[in-house]
Amino acid sequence: MSSSSDICSYIVSHSLECIPKLVPFLGDSTLAGKCAFILKNLCSVEEARVSIVETSGCIASVTALLETGSREDQENAVTVLLLLCFQRLQYCQWVMEEGVIPALVDISINGNEKGRASALELLQFLRGIEYAEDRGCSGSDIDASKDTTDLSKEKKSSKTSGFFAKIPMFLKKKK
Template identity: 30%
Template sequence: IDVVSLQWQTYERAYIQRWIDCGNLTCPKTQQKLENFTLTPNYVLRSLISRWCTEHNIEQPGGYINGRSKNRGDMSVIRALVQRLSSRSTEDRRNAVSEIRSLSKRSTDNRILIAEAGAIPVLVNLLTSEDVATQENAITCVLNLSIYENNKELIMFSGAVTSIVQVLRAGTMEARENAAATLFSLSLADENKILIGGSGAIPALVDLLENGTPRGKKDAATALFNLCIYQGNKGRAVRAGIVTALVKMLSDSSSHRMVDEALTILSVLASNLDAKSAIVKANTLPALIGILQTDQTRNRENAAAILLSLCKRDTEKLITIGRLGAVVPLMDLSNNGTERGKRKAVSLLELLRKACQ
């Protein structure tokens, strides 16, 4: 493993280099101000790690054997490819980004090395390329690199979101699918949910949810679910027409595979007043009762959760779902569901009892 010392502390090189590159001026361990940024290889510790791995028949971590990097040759190849990304030749750029796409798919080590070689800002620039193949490969590279947690911050820092949204709106279907998957990956960090939500990504994701391929709809649904966990994005999603798209999925036989995703997102949205109004206006109650009567446990409990949010403190809606046949499936769910399902079903049944009285 490539360990280095900085101001009497030892770190793995990739992590401390990234710490410095992000503009931090203090030691992450002691919080003392760094007097210099010279990284000195810690050969003693590296040797001890290598010896221990050899004695215990464990593969050398981080691409090192007997203290020597297995990736040194790979790094020189990657640096050369990154340089070619800025070539004046369209064909040369296309070939280079295609090779980086392949490398970024293979391993975490490659994702670390590609980022360390400075590829991320260049790849972000290529997201707006007029060459279709280059754009497709560039967004796929960014997606692959984002899988490695520490690369997420570098991608966001490079201002990638605006370009990713542009690809999501106007790219080929493959590029749009990978752009949606990239936004999902980046939105796993809570602070990124806010930035992505304010970037115009949500209307573009809703459009893909309505008009994409089966894979595109899945990618869009996953990204939208994650973004809507943040309360401030729920209103944006409703204004973008997400409820209409989701309700259609509940009743459209061609979208039967998306019922799970639709219910999951609706259960998250149902706490928002605008979303509640839109869900009720779309005449969703019969479809939700129908789902309660199926044998899909997860879907049944999500339907119960949505109905509880919609009908709480609304006697008229409670009476309506009672007339639509909610009681029997709710009783079954209260006895045979998961803990969450039982809890939702029991709460709804109690509200129905009071409403009838």
């Protein structure tokens, strides 16, 4: 039902209470994937994204799927996080607080094709956010919807910090 944008808008406009009701099912291995798929589709609506981040335990439950879900469940979970992070810097910070980086690195290597691509895109995006924060940009200076390729083009320093400095794929090659 949630795959149609018209239905997503209807679901959200008539009952934002559906998202908190999905959270307990994200912990059920037989239903988690379906719930992540619904959340992914609901992310096309701003009110739903707000409800997802404001619902207690929702981001943590989606994040848990990165480690426990099937490859398809992981793909949907990464997409939910990616869609949230592209919207607001605060969402990126909340996602980062859940400790997603190790699971994203694993999915970027071992996930299915779409999961690998989405995980890598989210890792690059989060690295760009971390880089901008290291440069002293305020939240209002960072456009969270900016294309990740633009973020990497803006990098002028070879300094890599934080968790990303420990991941080989993010180490700058010396010339």
